[in-house]
Amino acid sequence: MPPLVTLTTDFGLKDAYVAAMKGAMLHVEPSLRIVDVTHQVDPQDVMGAAFVLLQVIPFYPEGTVHLVVVDPDVGSARLPIAGRFEGHLFVGPDNGLLSLLLRGSEPDQVVVLDQRSFWRTEQPARTFNARDLFGPVAAHLASGRALDEVGTPTDTFRRLHWAHPLADDEGIQGFVVHIDRFGNCVTNISREVIEKDPRSRHAKCYVGSTIIEGVHDTYTDVPQGEPLALLGSSNHLEVGVNGGNAATLLTIHKGSPVSLVYGDG
Amino acid sequence: MPPLVTLTTDFGLKDAYVAAMKGAMLHVEPSLRIVDVTHQVDPQDVMGAAFVLLQVIPFYPEGTVHLVVVDPDVGSARLPIAGRFEGHLFVGPDNGLLSLLLRGSEPDQVVVLDQRSFWRTEQPARTFNARDLFGPVAAHLASGRALDEVGTPTDTFRRLHWAHPLADDEGIQGFVVHIDRFGNCVTNISREVIEKDPRSRHAKCYVGSTIIEGVHDTYTDVPQGEPLALLGSSNHLEVGVNGGNAATLLTIHKGSPVSLVYGDG
Amino acid sequence: MPPLVTLTTDFGLKDAYVAAMKGAMLHVEPSLRIVDVTHQVDPQDVMGAAFVLLQVIPFYPEGTVHLVVVDPDVGSARLPIAGRFEGHLFVGPDNGLLSLLLRGSEPDQVVVLDQRSFWRTEQPARTFNARDLFGPVAAHLASGRALDEVGTPTDTFRRLHWAHPLADDEGIQGFVVHIDRFGNCVTNISREVIEKDPRSRHAKCYVGSTIIEGVHDTYTDVPQGEPLALLGSSNHLEVGVNGGNAATLLTIHKGSPVSLVYGDG
Numbered sequence: 001m002p003p004l005v006t007l008t009t010d011f012g013l014k015d016a017y018v019a020a021m022k023g024a025m026l027h028v029e030p031s032l033r034i035v036d037v038t039h040q041v042d043p044q045d046v047m048g049a050a051f052v053l054l055q056v057i058p059f060y061p062e063g064t065v066h067l068v069v070v071d072p073d074v075g076s077a078r079l080p081i082a083g084r085f086e087g088h089l090f091v092g093p094d095n096g097l098l099s100l101l102l103r104g105s106e107p108d109q110v111v112v113l114d115q116r117s118f119w120r121t122e123q124p125a126r127t128f129n130a131r132d133l134f135g136p137v138a139a140h141l142a143s144g145r146a147l148d149e150v151g152t153p154t155d156t157f158r159r160l161h162w163a164h165p166l167a168d169d170e171g172i173q174g175f176v177v178h179i180d181r182f183g184n185c186v187t188n189i190s191r192e193v194i195e196k197d198p199r200s201r202h203a204k205c206y207v208g209s210t211i212i213e214g215v216h217d218t219y220t221d222v223p224q225g226e227p228l229a230l231l232g233s234s235n236h237l238e239v240g241v242n243g244g245n246a247a248t249l250l251t252i253h254k255g256s257p258v259s260l261v262y263g264d265g
Numbered sequence: 266m267p268p269l270v271t272l273t274t275d276f277g278l279k280d281a282y283v284a285a286m287k288g289a290m291l292h293v294e295p296s297l298r299i300v301d302v303t304h305q306v307d308p309q310d311v312m313g314a315a316f317v318l319l320q321v322i323p324f325y326p327e328g329t330v331h332l333v334v335v336d337p338d339v340g341s342a343r344l345p346i347a348g349r350f351e352g353h354l355f356v357g358p359d360n361g362l363l364s365l366l367l368r369g370s371e372p373d374q375v376v377v378l379d380q381r382s383f384w385r386t387e388q389p390a391r392t393f394n395a396r397d398l399f400g401p402v403a404a405h406l407a408s409g410r411a412l413d414e415v416g417t418p419t420d421t422f423r424r425l426h427w428a429h430p431l432a433d434d435e436g437i438q439g440f441v442v443h444i445d446r447f448g449n450c451v452t453n454i455s456r457e458v459i460e461k462d463p464r465s466r467h468a469k470c471y472v473g474s475t476i477i478e479g480v481h482d483t484y485t486d487v488p489q490g491e492p493l494a495l496l497g498s499s500n501h502l503e504v505g506v507n508g509g510n511a512a513t514l515l516t517i518h519k520g521s522p523v524s525l526v527y528g529d530g
Numbered sequence: 531m532p533p534l535v536t537l538t539t540d541f542g543l544k545d546a547y548v549a550a551m552k553g554a555m556l557h558v559e560p561s562l563r564i565v566d567v568t569h570q571v572d573p574q575d576v577m578g579a580a581f582v583l584l585q586v587i588p589f590y591p592e593g594t595v596h597l598v599v600v601d602p603d604v605g606s607a608r609l610p611i612a613g614r615f616e617g618h619l620f621v622g623p624d625n626g627l628l629s630l631l632l633r634g635s636e637p638d639q640v641v642v643l644d645q646r647s648f649w650r651t652e653q654p655a656r657t658f659n660a661r662d663l664f665g666p667v668a669a670h671l672a673s674g675r676a677l678d679e680v681g682t683p684t685d686t687f688r689r690l691h692w693a694h695p696l697a698d699d700e701g702i703q704g705f706v707v708h709i710d711r712f713g714n715c716v717t718n719i720s721r722e723v724i725e726k727d728p729r730s731r732h733a734k735c736y737v738g739s740t741i742i743e744g745v746h747d748t749y750t751d752v753p754q755g756e757p758l759a760l761l762g763s764s765n766h767l768e769v770g771v772n773g774g775n776a777a778t779l780l781t782i783h784k785g786s787p788v789s790l791v792y793g794d795g
Contacts, residue, residue, distance in 0.1 A: 001295040006284065012711030013278070013543070014570040016585035016764075019536065022565055023589030030531040030591075035287055040279040043712050044773065055281035059288030059385075059396065061295075072773055075748025120589075126748040128763030131589065181277030182308050218340025218391040233393030234281070243309065243337055266560040271549065278543070300552055305544040320546035324553030324650075324661065326560075446542030447573050483605025483656040498658030499546075508574065508602055 002033040003142035006060065008053050008068045009130065010041040017128070021069075021135040024120045028139035037066075044072040046160065050100035051178050051186075055234050057101070062087035067130075067138040068097055075126035080113040080133055081157055082147055089147075091138040093129070096160030103162065111151030113137055118150045165189045167196070171203055171261040174237070176254055183245025185252045189237040189260070203260040205229040207239050208250035215260075219243070229260075267298040268407035271325065273318050273333045274395065275306040282393070286334075286400040289385045293404035302331075309337040311425065315365035316443050316451075320499050322366070327352035332395075332403040333362055340391035345378040345398055346422055347412055354412075356403040358394070361425030368427065376416030378402055383415045430454045432461070436468060436526040439502070441519055448510025450517045454502040454525070468525040470494040472504050473515035480525075484508070494525075532563040533672035536590065538583050538598045539660065540571040547658070551599075551665040554650045558669035567596075574602040576690065580630035581708050581716075585764050587631070592617035597660075597668040598627055605656035610643040610663055611687055612677055619677075621668040623659070626690030633692065641681030643667055648680045695719045697726070701733055701791040704767070706784055713775025715782045719767040719790070733790040735759040737769050738780035745790075749773070759790075 005025065011017040018039055025032055037056050041049040049070045057066065071078075071093045079094045085107040090098050098107065113133065116122045118140045124132030137150050147153075165174030165188055174189040185207070194200045194215060205212040207229075216222065216230040219242040227250055232238035239258065240246045247253070270290065276282040283304055290297055302321050306314040314335045322331065336343075336358045344359045350372040355363050363372065378398065381387045383405045389397030402415050412418075430439030430453055439454040450472070459465045459480060470477040472494075481487065481495040484507045492515055497503035504523065505511045512518070535555065541547040548569055555562055567586050571579040579600045587596065601608075601623045609624045615637040620628050628637065643663065646652045648670045654662030667680050677683075695704030695718055704719040715737070724730045724745060735742040737759075746752065746760040749772040757780055762768035769788065770776045777783070 004291070010711070014568050014582075015708075015710045016567065016582045017710075019565060019567040019586045020589045023586060026534070026563075026565075027589065027591060033291075035284060035291075037281065037284040038279050043775075052279075052281045056284045056288060059285045059292065061292060073750055076750040125763040127760070131763070178280075180280045180282075181275075220338055220341035230392070233390040233396070245308075269556070298556075300549060300556075302546065302549040303544050317544075317546045321549045321553060324550045324557065326557060443545075445545045445547075446540075485603055485606035495657070498655040498661070510573075 002031050003029060003065070003144070004033045004035065004061065004063070005065045005067055005138050005142050006035045006037050006056065007039070008037040008041065008049050008066065009039045010043045010045065010049070010070045011039045011130070013039055017130065021131045024131045025135040025139040027120070028136050029143040032139055032142060041070055044070060046070050046095050046097050047100065048178065050097050054101060057088055060088070063089070065089040065091060065138045065142045067134055068092040069130040069134055070097065071095065071129065074129055080129060081110055081154070082113055082137065082141065082151055083107040083110040083157070084147060089141050091134050091141065093134075094158050096158040098157060099159040100162060109147050110154055110157050111147045112154050113151045115150050118145070163188060165193055167193055171259060172200060173257065173259050175258060176239075176252055176256045179247045179252070179254055183241070183247040183249070184232065185239040185246050185256070186232065186234055187237045187239070187258045189258065191231050191235040194231060194237060197262070199262040200260050203262050205239070206259040206261065208252035208256055210250050212239070267296050268294060268330070268409070269298045269300065269326065269328070270330045270332055270403050270407050271300045271302050271321065272304070273302040273306065273314050273331065274304045275308045275310065275314070275335045276304045276395070278304055282395065286396045289396050290400040290404040292385070293401050294408040297404055297407060306335055309335060311335050311360050311362050312365065313443065315362050319366060322353055325353070328354070330354040330356060330403045330407045332399055333357040334395040334399055335360065335362065336394065339394055345394060345402075346375055346419070347378055347402065347406065347416055348375040348422070349373040349412060354406055356399050356406065358399075359423050361423040363422060364424040365427060374412050375419055375422050376412045377419050378416040380415050383410070428453060430458055432458055436524060437465060438522065438524050440523060441504075441517055441521045444512045444517070444519055448506070448512040448514070449497065450504040450511050450521070451497065451499055452502045452504070452523045454523065456496050456500040459496060459502060462527070464527040465525050468527050470504070471524040471526065473517035473521055475515050477504070532561050533559060533595070533674070534563045534565065534591065534593070535595045535597055535668050535672050536565045536567050536586065537569070538567040538571065538579050538596065539569045540573045540575065540579070540600045541569045541660070543569055547660065550658075551661045554661050555665040555669040557650070558666050559673040562669055562672060571600055574600060576600050576625050576627050577630065578708065580627050584631060587618055590618070593619070595619040595621060595668045595672045597664055598622040599660040599664055600627065601625065601659065604659055610659060610667075611640055611684070612643055612667065612671065612681055613640040613687070614638040614677060619671050621664050621671065623664075624688050626688040628687060629689040630692060639677050640684055640687050641677045642684050643681040645680050648675070693718060695723055697723055701789060702730060703787065703789050705788060706769075706782055706786045709777045709782070709784055713771070713777040713779070714762065715769040715776050715786070716762065716764055717767045717769070717788045719788065721761050721765040724761060724767060727792070729792040730790050733792050735769070736789040736791065738782035738786055740780050742769070
């Protein structure tokens with residue numbers, strides 16, 4: 001089985017950045033298998049990148065290297081890091097993303113990438129570490145190098161926290177964290193939170209310009225053109241419209257509040 | 266030669282869907298070769314997906330698996346199917362797409378995908394069969410499993426029909442089925458229909474805001490900036506502008522009528 | 531190491547063009563490794579394609595084949611060519627792009643692609659040479675065929691020239707040649723030109739709606755939200771905004787003039 005690296009960046013697809021980085025990676029390990037997760041993370045949206053990648057990691061084999069470069073502080077003193085967690089490897093700038101992938105648990109190991117012999121050049125371009133440092137190191141890790149070969153163990157790395165929904169006896173209050181290509185609006189309300197209180201399946205959902213009854217399992221549970229709340233494939237509460245674009249039709253944006261209210265039932 | 270799968274979906278490139286599906290496929294068959302046809306089919310546009318894929322299939326080797334997921338009815342009772350035709354394999358929801366690829370001929374075999382041991386999980390997410398069912402089955406087929414291992418033969422599958430152009434002694438009446446990135450407007454009028462009547466090469470073409478003389482072979486047959494009708498690489502009548510965007514310049518939309526009128530000549 | 535081909539086109543990602551071309555290439559050489567540089571070159575923008583590819587080539591191994599199809603004159607008398615320079619191979623229409631990659635130096639060899647046995651068909655579609663001619667020839671070259679097997683040596687090919695910045699004792703005058711996904715505005719003023727006169731590091735930079743002081747090394751050299759001029763990863767002067775989109779915020783377009791003025795300092 002060839003060494004596998006996934007790529008998640010905000011580089012877009014029209015510039016040279018992704019291909020230059022891939023060239024630097026293939027130079028290290030020509031047999032590398034590279035899968036693009038997305039290069040269309042909103043510029044400098046670390047949480048958006050983490051949200052997408054969390055839905056991808058479980059479907060990749062142990063040992064996969066996930067290279068994630070959303071790097072608003074490129075060229076500053078922020079450190080380049082790599083880590084291992086749940087059998088997967090992470091490589092990227094120390095921007096808090098690793099902690100978002102961990103969701104509260106601790107990594108098996110984190111290193112600061114300070115071994116320049118694994119970089120493309122000892123003097124990386126200050127605005128393009130992906131090509132000169134992260135890509136080559138990810139390729140070395142995928143081809144079997146150990147974390148403590150490419151870096152020095154550290155206990156400190158930047159921590160960010162997912163905003164958790166508020167749940168009380170009246171209901172659950174969260175917000176929209178991602179709007180997908182179809183206009184489905186994914187919230188920060190997880191399946192676990194929903195399933196903790198059986199009333200939530202029959203709650204009223206207040207979101208954007210509408211009020212929806214109940215939590216469903218798939219779009220076709222309601223008639224064509226109707227809005228619904230459902231537990232989608234990401235295992236989070238999602239607001240959709242059967243056959244339509246919920247974000248547009250219901251005036252929902254990233255960050256819009258979503259409330260489940262239990263009522264008297 | 267590694268097993269080959271092409272992917273055609275309406276998933277877009279900014280979400281986790283494509284990468285999660287690829288992970289589930291590589292889990293089944295790590296040596297799989299995956300080619301993205303497009304993930305930018307208009308949401309839920311089954312005919313649009315079929316139109317693109319028909320221009321791709323002839324250039325792939327026999328035995329290639331074409332995974333096509335445009336699935337407005339995901340989670341409903343619509344069946345998952347696979348089929349073999351002209352030496353190629355199709356996997357996807359039973360949404361009529363297979364029949365559009367067949368263009369009137371019959372498939373060699375069609376099966377309902379009911380063998381859960383070839384799925385990623387026996388309880389697929391009701392909104393993401395591509396990751397949990399279609400992707401893994403496509404990977405199994407590409408790696409050599411037979412259709413009747415992964416499913417049960419069936420005679421019934423959903424049939425859709427291409428709208429044929431109307432041809433009579435006065436001319437040919439069709440419409441625009443696809444507008445490409447350059448603004449070229451591809452119609453449902455095939456080369457065969459054009460070549461049936463030699464007058465069509467010199468016909469007047471009424472389309473959008475203009476009338477064009479004759480049917481050409483390439484854009485540079487007319488001066489820079491001029492509109493033309495031509496028989497393009499898809500073997501269908503196309504309306505273009507040499508060096509320009511015909512859709513924008515001539516106010517042509519998907520669905521716009523296109524008439525070839527023979528005149529007195 | 532598998533034979534490696536990079537692809538740079540203006541085909542976009544929603545049509546069948548890229549996948550049909552890849553099918554024709556894999557038919558020739560199933561083990562081919564294909565890396566997409568970009569398919570989102572502005573339609574028919576030969577200089578834009580060359581600008582992106584120049585930032586990619588140095589990171590690929592010698593022997594890589596770079597297939598570049600931006601082909602406003604497809605179907606006309608323009609010739610199909612291939613060439614070797616600095617250990618890399620180029621394949622594409624004779625539209626001047628090869629000369630832009632050479633930046634004034636001469637190629638090792640250039641051939642006209644006239645050996646039809648290496649094409650997909652002896653009668654290529656007049657509007658899609660990428661699928662029927664360039665793709666297959668690139669695959670043959672990647673799998674070891676020599677240039678003079680697939681074509682006939684020539685001394686003449688189309689020459690285009692990069693517009694050089696004007697530098698005099700007062701300062702340097704250039705223009706914006708590329709705006710990247712982040713809104714960074716890359717100019718035609720190279721690191722060499724900047725470094726020729728030490729005053730340029732402290733010059734005033736006039737661009738769009740603003741005047742900026744000095745030339746920096748990375749975005750975080752100025753406070754969040756502030757504009758700056760810097761020597762970016764492409765080794766050209768770039769105008770950016772730390773954490774923001776310079777093109778939008780400063781009203782800069784492709785072609786906008788950029789002046790460095792030395793002042794009295």
